[in-house]
Amino acid sequence: MEYALIPLLPFxxxxxxxxxxxxIKDRAHLVAVPAVLVSFILSVITFMDVASGRHxxxxxxxxxxxxxxxxxxxxxxxxxxxxxxLLVTIVSSLVHVYTIGxxxxxxxxxxxxxxxxxxxxxxxxxxxxxxxxxxFIFWEAVxxxxxxxxxHWYERPSACSAATKAFIVNRVGDFxxxxxLLLVYLTFGSLEYRQVFAQAPDLAQEAFNLLRPFGGQxxxxxxxxxxxxxFMGAVGKSAxxxxxxxxxxxxxxxxxxxxxxxxxxxxTAGVFMVARFAPLYSLSPVAMDVVAITGAATMVLGxxxxxxxxxxxxxxxxxxxxxxxxxxxxxxxxxxxxxxYHLLTHGAFKALLFLGCGSVIIALHHEQDMRRxxxxxxxxxxxxWTFVVGSLxxxxxxxxxxxxxxxxxxxxxxxAGALGxxxxxxxxxxxxxxxxxxxxxxxxxxxxxxxxxxxHAGHVHEPSRTMTVPLLILAALSIATGYLGIxxxxxxxxxxxxxxxxxxxxxxxxxxxxxxxxxxxxxxxAYLLYVKSPGLPDRLAQQWQQLYRLSLNKWYxxxxxxxxxxxxxxxxxxxxxxxxxxxxIDGAVNGVARTIAWGGWLMRFIQSGQTQHYALGMTLGAVLxxxxxxxx
Amino acid sequence: MIPxxxxxxxxxxxxxTGVVGVLIRRNIIIILLSIELMLNATNINFVAFSSYFQNxxxxxxxxxxLTVAAAEVAVGLAIIIALYRSKTTINVDEFQLLKW
Numbered sequence: 001m002e003y004a005l006i007p008l009l010p011f012x013x014x015x016x017x018x019x020x021x022x023x024i025k026d027r028a029h030l031v032a033v034p035a036v037l038v039s040f041i042l043s044v045i046t047f048m049d050v051a052s053g054r055h056x057x058x059x060x061x062x063x064x065x066x067x068x069x070x071x072x073x074x075x076x077x078x079x080x081x082x083x084x085x086l087l088v089t090i091v092s093s094l095v096h097v098y099t100i101g102x103x104x105x106x107x108x109x110x111x112x113x114x115x116x117x118x119x120x121x122x123x124x125x126x127x128x129x130x131x132x133x134x135x136f137i138f139w140e141a142v143x144x145x146x147x148x149x150x151x152h153w154y155e156r157p158s159a160c161s162a163a164t165k166a167f168i169v170n171r172v173g174d175f176x177x178x179x180x181l182l183l184v185y186l187t188f189g190s191l192e193y194r195q196v197f198a199q200a201p202d203l204a205q206e207a208f209n210l211l212r213p214f215g216g217q218x219x220x221x222x223x224x225x226x227x228x229x230x231f232m233g234a235v236g237k238s239a240x241x242x243x244x245x246x247x248x249x250x251x252x253x254x255x256x257x258x259x260x261x262x263x264x265x266x267x268t269a270g271v272f273m274v275a276r277f278a279p280l281y282s283l284s285p286v287a288m289d290v291v292a293i294t295g296a297a298t299m300v301l302g303x304x305x306x307x308x309x310x311x312x313x314x315x316x317x318x319x320x321x322x323x324x325x326x327x328x329x330x331x332x333x334x335x336x337x338x339x340x341y342h343l344l345t346h347g348a349f350k351a352l353l354f355l356g357c358g359s360v361i362i363a364l365h366h367e368q369d370m371r372r373x374x375x376x377x378x379x380x381x382x383x384x385w386t387f388v389v390g391s392l393x394x395x396x397x398x399x400x401x402x403x404x405x406x407x408x409x410x411x412x413x414x415x416a417g418a419l420g421x422x423x424x425x426x427x428x429x430x431x432x433x434x435x436x437x438x439x440x441x442x443x444x445x446x447x448x449x450x451x452x453x454x455x456h457a458g459h460v461h462e463p464s465r466t467m468t469v470p471l472l473i474l475a476a477l478s479i480a481t482g483y484l485g486i487x488x489x490x491x492x493x494x495x496x497x498x499x500x501x502x503x504x505x506x507x508x509x510x511x512x513x514x515x516x517x518x519x520x521x522x523x524x525x526a527y528l529l530y531v532k533s534p535g536l537p538d539r540l541a542q543q544w545q546q547l548y549r550l551s552l553n554k555w556y557x558x559x560x561x562x563x564x565x566x567x568x569x570x571x572x573x574x575x576x577x578x579x580x581x582x583x584x585i586d587g588a589v590n591g592v593a594r595t596i597a598w599g600g601w602l603m604r605f606i607q608s609g610q611t612q613h614y615a616l617g618m619t620l621g622a623v624l625x626x627x628x629x630x631x632x
Numbered sequence: 633m634i635p636x637x638x639x640x641x642x643x644x645x646x647x648x649t650g651v652v653g654v655l656i657r658r659n660i661i662i663i664l665l666s667i668e669l670m671l672n673a674t675n676i677n678f679v680a681f682s683s684y685f686q687n688x689x690x691x692x693x694x695x696x697x698l699t700v701a702a703a704e705v706a707v708g709l710a711i712i713i714a715l716y717r718s719k720t721t722i723n724v725d726e727f728q729l730l731k732w
Binding site for chain 2: 390604607608609610611612615616619
């Protein structure tokens with residue numbers, strides 16, 4: 001079974017489209033779509049291979065050796081990898097097909113497919129990595145693709161800023177990741193998963209002196225330090241607090257990539273990483289607590305902000321931030337299988353929601369503000385109904401995949417000690433908020449009277465089949481993935497710490513009931529506010545003005561960063577530019593030129609044009625030479 | 633006999649007079665004259681040494697030098713006439729076209 005083909009086919013598509021895109025133009029999908037579809041089929045075969053117990057580890061290529069350090073590329077395929085492969089290839093294939101309709105006629109058609117293919121390749125290699133460095137290389141690569149794709153419409157300054165913001169915020173996290181990687185090599189002497197995980201239990205007591213270069217003494221557990229540093233990378237990549245700020249702005253990119261990158265795949269790389277390194281994390285309770293609390297904070301923050309936004313893509317983006325928090329919280333509490341399970345189901349229904357938004361946006365000629373929507377459910381039935389299915393899954397409505405996965409997370413969280421009970425309660429409260437904002441979106445966008453711009457109101461219609469079929473498939477997946485027994489499939493892949501939820505206990509049943517209740521109450525409140533009494537939301541906003549504004553302005557995090565980090569950095573850069581670059585460096589370079597020109601000016605006077613002066617020079621020269629000759 | 637050194641000193645004085653004339657005088661014809669002076673000074677030198685060493689080669693060389701001097705004067709005068717025709721002056725200070 002040629003596992004290497006899975007990432008290589010999209011890479012080949014990227015190369016072809018990158019080099020020949022200028023001539024391929026509108027037929028780019030003929031290159032990209034088959035490549036990723038074949039990858040998908042191979043992923044299914046891989047899944048079946050792994051399910052029958054075959055784990056594989058294939059070294060591919062030795063990049064460099066230096067003394068004891070061997071840098072290799074290799075593939076490691078186990079259960080976690082297999083499900084991630086499926087997720088990435090399914091969502092990528094569906095997004096590829098959807099893009100045929102969404103980006104039809106655009107100038108950058110081939111370029112878009114090329115970058116999406118590159119992204120798919122990078123994500124697949126990341127997921128199949130068998131050593132830390134390879135993970136990091138493709139971690140950066142997906143960040144690069146995210147930058148390229150967010151800035152796809154590069155004539156728009158807002159898109160360029162958003163792309164730069166995403167990349168820089170990611171880099172902050174990656175700085176921590178790189179430090180963690182170096183510490184791993186220092187501690188374990190190797191960067192390969194197998195060797196590191198094998199040695200980990202023995203090195204659990206190792207300590208690291210943080211103040212050694214300063215001659216001081218502050219010992220911390222090396223493993224905890226490693227886990228925390230690696231987690232910094234996850235905080236950036238998976239948009240956890242405080243590095244979540246790039247994700248809503250990333251909505252500047254085309255909707256298909258919001259679905260692929262910022263819902264189902266790239267942002268999940270951080271959660272995947274924590275799960276992949278579960279053998280390390282489970283040896284460091286401190287790190288796991290940090291992960292769990294960060295996840296919970298993100299979960300709450302995302303949900304509270306999504307309540308008041310008006311741009312439909314931003315609502316879904318903040319929802320993604322919140323759900324990523326759920327997944328991270330689950331992993332932090334030891335429920336890795338539950339976290340990944342939610343990652344998979346979320347990939348399905350969140351991609352569905354984004355693609356549904358895209359469908360609406362296209363139908364209304366690039367309108368994204370839901371205050372100018374309404375009354376669409378009869379005009380766009382397929383979009384409407386699939387959107388409802390996705391929202392139900394997000395809200396955790398019974399029988400949807402989202403219900404099962406969210407339940408799995410909450411039950412496993414509850415049985416993880418006191419912290420688990422606290423965070424699970426927060427999770428239940430957030431479930432209410434989640435259901436509320438999801439159906440706020442549904443009711444305001446699709447129900448009621450049409451507030452659409454009269455210009456376009458006449459020809460609002462369902463988009464083409466290349467866009468509706470992926471919606472239908474994802475809707476089916478949003479339900480079906482709940483019944484595939486994923487948590488059972490995944491738990492052997494993780495060090496079990498007794499956090500497989502005891503599903504038959506009364507507590508588990510109680511949590512399921514409360515979660516369902518929260519979901520239904522959320523939907524009911526949304527119905528009350530946006531269908532029954534439409535004046536009520538504004539009155540509530542007036543009454544709770546402080547809180548409303550806090551939510552609407554995203555808790556002023558961007559403004560805080562601007563004041564504390566961005567502003568001073570720009571001012572410092574400005575000052576350095578003026579006092580160093582212009583004054584010193586330009587001064588030196590220009591100064592050299594000026595000096596030489598001045599020397600030339602001096603020398604010019606020798607050329608007087610007077611023959612007798614030249615004759616004098618010759619005479620003096622001859623006398624000088626003769627003197628020297630006679631004396632020496 | 634007259635000591636050799638007298639002749640050499642005479643030759644040197646004439647030569648230096650010629651050099652200084654080339655460097656200082658403003659009249660092109662005088663400069664040409666000074667060049668001739670330099671040539672003749674070297675001729676004196678050649679003859680003096682030829683007499684001192686009783687070797688006729690020195691005198692033979694003087695013939696060559698004199699011939700060359702004559703040819704050179706002819707060419708020099710032709711150049712001076714060309715210059716005069718271009719600028720109607722024989723003041724060397726006024727030929728400054730190669731100035732920066």
